[in-house]
Amino acid sequence: MARAQGARAQMALAFETTYGTPPVGGFTKMPFASTSLGAEQPLQESELLGYGRDPLAPVKDAVTADGDVVVPMDAEALGFWLKAGFGDPVTTGTEAPYTHAFQSGAWTLPSMSIETAMPEIPRYAMYSGVMLDQLNWQMQRSGLLTATAQLVAQGEAVAAASVAGTPAPLTLKRFGHFNGAVTRNGAPLGNVVSASISYANNLDRIETIRSDGRIDGADPTVAALTGSIEVRFADQTLVTQAINGEACELEFAYTLPSGESFTFTAHAVYLPRPRIEISGPQGIQASFDWQAAQDSLLGRMCSATLINDMESY
Template structure:
């Protein structure tokens, strides 16, 4: 008897025309490192008396389908997760590539279906009505660069064969920490040690009463763009901004030698006044946990630009 192994697992994604209805075709094979996306339904222990010391059978509680997928930050496949988080991009054709611009602020986010397959069992779980609740990643000097995508799904349907057909494949062009940069008001930030980005849609589950136990949908609430930057304390530029309550523009970018780029622009960022601890003889580091806001004229809080060879998302 075959046993499931993560090395043979498959993940395919397709955007839906109707929320909660898995498409019959159009799936794309997605690279991933780990996946906790799944459905669970706990049991409620019986409270009834009069049947002796041994309890009667439990009953099923509400069904919950959600989880996260850890994916590489790459030049092609990551655009599908960005579309789930922000909506369809504005795409323009350049010289030999395409520029996809994703912006925050949309009230209507697309839903998609994800099939997680373990062919050796065989077991194929189709999660329909998926929506991106948040995505995040950390920037550092070394290590593997991955992003965690939190997903809220409507439900799970199990099958012994794939319902995704033959998914199309994308070229894996992965960004690394070596390709990254962080800028403040267009100028590289000196002495930066680390950075974190976290975008949240703050989805509100519509938990109506249904015979199938699934949710009715997930509505986008007030979004949030937050993160942190860790720096060696060498000047007071960031500290003075925090004390003064002023904003700045932060830009997080990656560029591959082959020309693919990913740029996250946050035009209006506010910094808190941080604690400056001296923990020993080594260098003093300061962490600023920043928060973003919409621009003064109501323009988007965050813009993500992805340049690659993909014609459309």
């Protein structure tokens, strides 16, 4: 008897033309480390009296379809998640490498269909109307570099055969922590121990009355870009900025020796005044939980640039 194993699981993704309707083809095989994407439908226990001490049968509640996907920070696959979070990029270049420029502030975002496959059961779950609610990752000295995409879906359809067909594979080119760099106002920011970045679309689920219990959609509201920087306390630059209430530009970048790169820029970052503690004889560190806002000159909060061999997304 075959048993489900995560090692055999697969994921395929395609963007939808119509929200909630999986496309006929055009799926791409996506690399992922883990996923909690799924649909659940809780039960409401009966509140009725007069039928003895044993309760009556429960009633089904509305369907909720959402979850996380942990994905590698990859030079090609990352573009799909950036498109889901920011909308279509502006792509330049007549031949490889191509430059894909994403910007925050789009009023509408694309929806996706994502199929997770367990071939040995077989179980193929197609999630339609999937939208990206949040994308976050961390920078540090070592370890595997991954990002977490928090998703909201309209619903789930389970079949015994794949609807995605044979998805097109990608060439895996992962960024590593040692490929990363942090700059402030164009100059390298020294003494950075770790950093975290979190971009949120803050999706508003449209929970209308439907016979299938699904949502009608998910609208992006006011976006948020937050994070933290842990630094070895070596000078007063960041503390002075925080005290003065000034903004700076922070850039988080990765570059591979083969030429692929990813650059994420928060154009107007504000820092809180931190507590500087002396906890022992070791080096003193300071943590800044920063927030980004719209830059008055550029008219946007952040930009992301991905350079790779993909012609389009």
